Amino acid sequence: MALLEVENLSIAFGGVKAVQNVSFAVDPGIVYSVIGPNGAGKTTLFNLITGVYTPSEGEIRLDGQSIAGTAPHELALRGMARTFQNLQICMNMSALENVMVGAHLQLDRNLIKAMLRFPALARRDDQLRDEARGLMRFVGLDAYCNLGANSMPYGALKRLEIARALAAKPRILFLDEPAAGLNSKETAEIDELVQKVAESGITVVLVEHDMKMVMNISDRILVLDYGKKLTEGTAQEVRENPDVIAAYLGSTV
Amino acid sequence: MKMISRHKPLLILAGVLLLLPLVLPNNFYYDIAIRMAINAIIVLGLNLLIGFAGQISLGHAGFVGIGAYASAILPTHFGWHPLLAMTAGAAVASVIAAIVARPIFRLKGHYLAMATLGLGIIIAIVIKNEATYTGGPDGMAVPALGIGGFTINGEKQWYWVLAGLLLFSFWASKNLIDSPFGRALRALHGSEVASQVMGVDIVRYKVAIFILSAFFASLMGSVTAHYIGFVTPNIADFFHSIELVTMVVVGGMASIYGSLIGAVLLTALPQALSTFEGWETVVFGSILIFCMIFMPRGLVPTLAERFGGRGEDK
16 A cells, blocks of 8 residues: 555645645655656645645545644654755754754653653653764764754755654655755765665655756656646656656747 | 763852852842842743743733732632642643633734733733732732741841752753753744644643743742732733843843843842932943843853853753
């Protein structure tokens, strides 16, 4: 059974139909990419699935259960995590603490126990600190562990978002343009990182403009244009589809 | 070693509080120290809300007022034990905070400021108008705080009570900030959408910290009432709310040490400026303006950054 199923999903902002009748399914353990020209509705699609927006119409199912309109913090509980195209890093915290926030749901969040610093809570926090360091190393940010997030360069923050999402131990991870604004060397590193994540068994749904990266790592690709599904298939199928070429380069007519 | 370095700030504060009586020449100075401690404890709670969670409250004196009047009214009119009255006051303040918090925290920025301002003003008006119980604008006397056969009496005894309470609040605030709860609180300040996606129920956290700060404000209202032995509606009024927010801002938002410094400075300043006879408000205002222009993030974060290390407090 597919891990994630999207059926006839639509949302309209006033008169603008940002996503129209989009359907697709993501099998567990694969890298699924969503591509399309700017303004095609890729990020909106992510916002719909991760609960940031409520769909006007359509159905979203995770493990066969409907999740359309569920609040983001409840989706996190079901194993969903994401990163953001425009960075959403907590600049008022250290890099390591940002990663630790990712593990929020695995921790004892009791207020009284926290104030009185119950030993079990303190021990778990120390343990988490080590785990978070491990994740920072995994994404290649060991050098930034003790820094404030506000003193990190852009490329590092992109990876910090991934580390934070991984701290949640998700089953399905949505990456919204992880390589946007990065140079080719950094993009190659992100490429490698996404593959490492996928190999660890996490289902990855990726929005990305870097075609080399997308064609390289995707098991399946969904192409959106003007909010509608243009086509869906393997990298090979998508590359050879004349509609896709037309959408990106303009039709020859 | 790790234990010692972790508790170093707490030990330093304990040391200061222990040694302070050696240099306090008379009861007048004890009185100022006690007021500083009372303000510091309220400001620690308020800073969790304003500085760390990034939510504003312009009505916190209302909660101080609830505690103060609970300690005045319940023992006087109904014969309650002062400790029970204090607890009841804090409970009422918490319940009111809980009831208004959910609708209030749907608001942001200016609207949130207005809503909390309104809440504080309503509490102040109720206290002023219910003269049968509260004595109206003239205020009322508060019985002494006795525990068992022992009654807390005089500045010196109150000093030690407040030193203990301040140490506890300082320790608890530091613990809270460095816990899963505290991180969630700071995270929702940093990015609401990111913290939601990570599983933080942001409304729940905003409500919880609002209740907690109201609870401590109310307790300190009760302590103030018992210490002074008299309450007037001024304790709940708008100016007191602003004074508390000013302590947070001048000391430093999202800084535990800033809360202490802000409370100490702004409690001492009016006393130090009393020689200006009639012009003290002008000088006081000028100092605040100067602080905000040159240190907009507050004293402690600005100075901490200038003299090495991170401005962030942890």
